[in-house]
Structures are given as C-alpha cells and as structure tokens.
Amino acid sequence: RENLMIPEDIRKKRILFVDDNVINRQVYREQLKSWGCRYGEASSGPQAIDELRRARETRDPFEIAIIDMQMPEMDGEELGRSIKQDPDLADTILIMVSSMGTRGDVARLKKIGFGAYLTKPIKQSQLYDCLATTAKIWKEKKQPQDTTIVTRHSLADNKKQGIRILLAEDDATNQKVALHILKKFGYRADAAGNGQEVLQALEKIPYDIVLMDIQMPLMDGYTATRRIRELEHKAQQVKLNKNDSKDLSGSEIQPLARSGRIPIIAMTAHAMKGDREKCIAAGMDDYTPKPINPDELFEKIEKWTRAEQNASSPGAEVQKERVQPETSEETQPLDLEMALERAMGDKDFLKILLGGFIQELPDQIDSLKAAVAGTDTVALTELAHKLKGAAANLSAHGVSSAAKSLEKVGKSQDMGEANQILEVLINESERLTEFIERADW
DSSP states (O other), rough: OGGGGOOOOTOOOOEEEEEEEEHHHHHHHHHHHHHOOOEEESSSSHHHHHHHHHHHHHOOOOOOEEEEOOSSSSSSSHHHHHHSSSTTTTTSEEEESSSSOOOHHHHHHHHHOSEEEEESOOOOHHHHHHHHHHHHHHHTTTTTGGSSSSSSHHHHHHHTTTOEEEEOOOOOOHHHHHHHHHTTTEEEEESSSSSHHHHHHHHHOOOOEEEEEEEOSOOOOHHHHHHHHHHHHHHHHHHHHHHGGGGGTSSSHHHHHOSOOOOOEEESOOOOOOHHHHHTTTTEEEESSSSHHHHHHHHHHHHHHHHHHHSSOOOOBOOOOOOOOEEEEEOOOHHHHHHHTTTTOOOHHHEEEHHHHHHHHHHHHHHHHHHHHHOOOHHHHHHHHHHHHHHHHHTHHHHHHHHHHHHOOOOOOOTTHHHHHHHHHHHHHHHHHHOOOOHOO
16 A cells, blocks of 8 residues: 555654564554654653653654553553653553453553553554544544543444445345344445335445345346446446546446445345356355345455455554454443344243353363363364354354354464463353343343
C-alpha cells in the first residue's frame, strides 16, 4: 500500500513504540514507517519517558505511544500511569498491546487513561484501524479516558457496522429471519423481493455484499447475478476509457463503478448436486443452503467482506501469527438468546441440551489433555473439532473459540502453544458451567 493512500491523520503521526523485544521493535518500525508515520522507539519504560519529554521540549511531541504490557523494570501499566500523571505528557494517547488478555484488563487500563488495548497476534488491519480511531480522538481534542476504550472487539463491531448488505429474498418470513440474524451479528441490511429490485437497489447504493436467493419471481437470482456482472464489466470498461468517463454520471452502473466487483452469495433451499457449480457459473462467489445456518452465514460474510477490505487495507499480521483464541472478558460464555432461538424457543429442551453438554465436558477436556500430553495431533484435531462444533451449535462461543484454536494447533502439528490454549479452554469451560448452573430461567 502506497503512502499516498494512507490518510493524512495516520501518515503524519509521530508514534513512540515501547518494547524490550528488539525483534518486535523492528517489525513495528518497518510497518509504521511504511504507513508514513514518524516513528520513534524505546526499549524500556524509563527510556520511553525520556523520549517523550525530549520530544515535548523540542515542541514536536509524540502524539501516540504504543506500549507492550510485559516489560522488565517498569511494565506497560506502570509506564502508562507515569505518563498520565505527568502534566506535560498526559495528553499522549496510549495504546497497550499484550500477549494474553485477562479479565479486568480493559476496565483497569481505561481507568489509567489508555485509549486502546489490543491483544496479540495483532493484524496490520487491526493496528491500522486502531490508529485511525485514536487519531480521530486526537483530532477532536478528546482525552481517551472520556471515551470508550478501543479493543479488537470494538474495532470488529465498527467494521461490521460499516458493511452494508443487500438481501434478496421473496418470502416475507425468510426475509424477517435473515434480517434478524444479520442484525444480531451487527450488520446493516436492506431487503429486495426479486432480481429487479436488486438491480434497482444497486443503482442507488454501493452495497458491500449481496445475499442472493435463487428462486424469485419476475427475475431469479441467476439472471440478476448475470446482469450485475454485465453492468460491472461495462462500468470497468467505461472507467478504462477516460474519454467516456462522463457516462458514469447518473447511470445505472455508477454505484457498481465505485464498488468494483461485489461479492454475491447464493442462497437456495434446493441443495442438489451441481447447484454450487451452477451458481459459480452464473457469476456468484459462494453458496449457502437454506434454512440459514447463522454461523455458516456469518463465516461466509466475514470471508468475502474481509477479502474486499484486505484488497484496499493492510491485512497481514504485525507479528508472526500465533494460534490463540480471542479473549472473552467482555462477553458472556453463552449467548442465551441465540441458544434459545436454536432450540426453537423451548426452554426445557435447551436445559436438557446444556445439561448434557456440561456433563460430558470434563471427559472431553480430559481427552484433549491426554492428546496434548502425548503430542497426538490427529486425536487433538478430531476431539477439538467435535467440541468446537457442539459448542458453536449451543452458542457457547468462548468454548468454541478455544476449541477452534486447539484444532488449528492439531492441524499445524506445532504444539508450542497447545498447553496455553488448553488452559484458556479449561477457563472458558468453567465459566460456561458456572453460567449455566446460575442461569435465571
């Protein structure tokens, strides 16, 4: 990504990176400089304070300090506290990065005055979005402690809120269900009842993705998709022909010219052999059967909108990828509403499902422990995959996420972090069991 495409608010920021690890400093140095940031670094807390004061004295202060949590002599929290207690340095925006999030980190760091908190591994896109958000705070002259602290969860939510989805579905009930699911996941969505309405909607708004039912009246999903691809091709040809660029103004292809190729996911109740191939041949990008599986639909949307975002924003990881589940300190171990929805609103049935699940959980964890201890990657992959699916079906997202990470460990055959992730799984299992036992039914 060229510096010219990086917003000026990020490009000209003076940023201090504080970490005792020389490799981490090198990685961040290269990344931040590639975005046009004015980079500085320190290997310890005391050195960081010296650098901040020196910059202040030269009237060219560091606007943002990215601080590693675990450092000898003075850790990240102590450093942040010292900075915020110094009147000359207190307006520095602080971003904490940590290898492993623990319960209470967010509230504690916000109280100190940190504006953001990210847990490793940190993707370039996460760091980029975090800097953009904190840069906005600086521009508006707000103090971070006066706002909601930025986390990987809030960044993900903000990104989802920025994605606009067009749902093509002629059945009113199916529309309501799909829109409810999308809203629950945090997306904005509009509905169209047939292919003609899809084309009309795309004339007005550059949607990020289309969920396309196949069988619709007036114009079916196949025909609508072929027409969209024709319009996109026409828009591209017009853009390439500078002499005809004026033709884009006010035409039906104007939004498509701005958005490029829009991802289209087919939805059909007829999961017949060859359906997927037929959808792809019509110009669709992916396929999901009906009735809608919320988790599968979410994964498809994430996959295709992430692909679009990564084409125009940094997407690789700032540090070497580590197989690590997301922390769940800000979420309940069980989404009761979603679980009840999966149980068709039958509370008694859900109680039976959850009771059976937590009854079997200790044996499953013992089996995973044995697989890790014996470095049996095949058994680890199979056991973790089974637990991941069962937990996801019950909307026990913390257990499912940890099991998913263990499954990745098994597939990679790199057991380096297996014990650490296993501890997270055990903790999530205990949280889930306690939550279910204390649930107010």
